[in-house]
Amino acid sequence: MKADKPILRALRKEANLPPPVWLMRQAGRYLPEYRAVREKAGSFWTMCMTPELACEITLQPITRFGFDAAILFSDILVVPAALGLKVWFEEGVGPRLIPVHDTKTLERDPEVWRKTLAPVYGALELVRQKLDDKTALLGFAGAPWTLATYMAQGGGSPDQREAKLWGYRDPQGFQQLLEIVGDCVAAHLIAQIDAGADAVQIFDSWASGLPAERFADWVVAPAKRIVEKIRASRPAAKIIGFPRASTLEGYLQYADETGVDAVSIDTSAPIAWAAKNLAERVTVQGNLDPIVLIAGGAALERAVDRIVDRMRGHPFIFNLGHGILPETPVDHVHTMLTRIRAAA
Amino acid sequence: MKADKPILRALRKEANLPPPVWLMRQAGRYLPEYRAVREKAGSFWTMCMTPELACEITLQPITRFGFDAAILFSDILVVPAALGLKVWFEEGVGPRLIPVHDTKTLERDPEVWRKTLAPVYGALELVRQKLDDKTALLGFAGAPWTLATYMAQGGGSPDQREAKLWGYRDPQGFQQLLEIVGDCVAAHLIAQIDAGADAVQIFDSWASGLPAERFADWVVAPAKRIVEKIRASRPAAKIIGFPRASTLEGYLQYADETGVDAVSIDTSAPIAWAAKNLAERVTVQGNLDPIVLIAGGAALERAVDRIVDRMRGHPFIFNLGHGILPETPVDHVHTMLTRIRAAA
16 A cells, blocks of 8 residues: 555655645644644643644644645754753743753763653654555655754854854864764654654755765765664665755755755755756655745645746646745635646 | 946946956945044945935045945935835944835825935936046845835844745735835936936845745845846846845846846856856856855955956956955955956
8 A cells, every 4th residue: 555655656756746745734733623632731842742732733734725735743952952961942932942052061872862752653653544645655854965054052042153154163073073962863763654754855955055075074974874874774764864955956956966866955956957958867755835835825836836847747746935924814824735736 | 438438338248358346345344444434424324315425435446446436325225214114224234124024005106205315316427527537336226025024023133034024924915015115216316317327236135045935025025026127117127136045046036037247156056067057048146155255365266267267258347256355454445356357
């Protein structure tokens, strides 16, 4: 049955119309049923770390919209937590961590990682039991560079300054950081596959703004290392990479060198360019502007049609260029889906 | 004498070693002499709108470092102010404006614009008198799209949401906004040239994140219109465009279609790509990472050398990929300059 899921067909480089579709952050604040669970649970972290809650939230958008994939409700910062960092979420501020400035204090025992991350795998097992046969289940993790930006800064940052400074001033120490984080990411993705994920996505949300040489060292090489580690023990694993807002050369390099099956592209990457240059290398995923999904109307319809039309005949998964925004009207998601599924 | 200024030679497509150099936001908070004036003046806006202060600040980095260009100390939000918007700067928050949602209330009389902006031209005339013969004087303005993001939002925004929503929901009204802003920008740049600027730069700081079709309509077309307006009355004007963090295709389209003499590129645009693809079209400007300038040491030296080496034989102006940051050690700027000027 697994092989018939539309997302998996796309990841095997089949071009299908209509294309399969899911949305990054589809289980999120734009859904009233999500907000209801959020209120009950009290904290975002509790929702991530309570299998029953994470399972319930993961399934909400499947029940409502019938997306082609359920992506596990979790957070990229579970990996820094497994590495021993204190992580919390401040209302209106976002994620916070006690920052690290060297690798000495990081937890390196895979058994300890596994124990910290057990609720994630528990949630996947629950979702696996409840999910229908045509909907793919996706696991995910943050990429080492993006996680390093949070770990060095102690939270989000507009310019990833602390991680860059660490990398520029202490290249070897920073390389070691990326490798330890990468080991934990690979272990986490393998465990998610074992817990029932049909495919996994690596989120490198802060891949933009790096000089070409640093992009190669800090984004491409760590992704390649993770893909190799996964494939060494799970050769059939399907892997999507999202080096968000890379340069167009960066996306091609990532596709050529990391070994991923699919590359997710941001809103600014021209879809005609992707059809011409990226789709011959990997399955393409993306790239509707989350803000046109808020705007709705004729602009939304045209934007959806353009993407579907340009990717016709290429292996493609419809998605956004970035996560869905809390202000998105639920009706607009229905409009989008109707439009995509009318394609033939 | 004008023709011998290194920046102007580069803008005429001459390739020179060492390349001329200036830094975006070079008259800024990283300089103790700037902070001293700032304290005395009381407000950022007072500094922008008092010719003697703006002149003094403009010349500070020339006196200290001998950059090849002095860029007028001013702000992109003087144009919205000329259009009748209330603009102020909140400590720790950044620029604020009373947002606009239609074009009805915008001031459209060029005489009124000129009167509001007179202090900017006064500052340029003062700098012109004091500047030596080999240092170019640069004027600048924000591009219509970037200004629209501030005008629609009432300040800065991480995702330019309000401007995008306006453009998606009301394409004609938004087009009209871009044209009115563009008229004021063109008038402002012409007046700066007349007041003594050797060249002008158009800053489109928020050109990233746009779908390709919107980039063409909201970034490229308005820049083309401004360049045409300037060239219609000042045919010899030299113009630099900075559609920051465009895609690589976007940079090429901007170079091909707008008619600018030079394109400034951000840190992520590979310098080898620029040498190969962009330098045959226009003079290239950029693209050192402002954060490697903070880091200093071997990473800074390697990054400077790489840029200078790759652009050897091409028309090039050394600059940063974005504005210099307040935390930048002054010594690192000296190191950078020594390194650039040792190139032969």
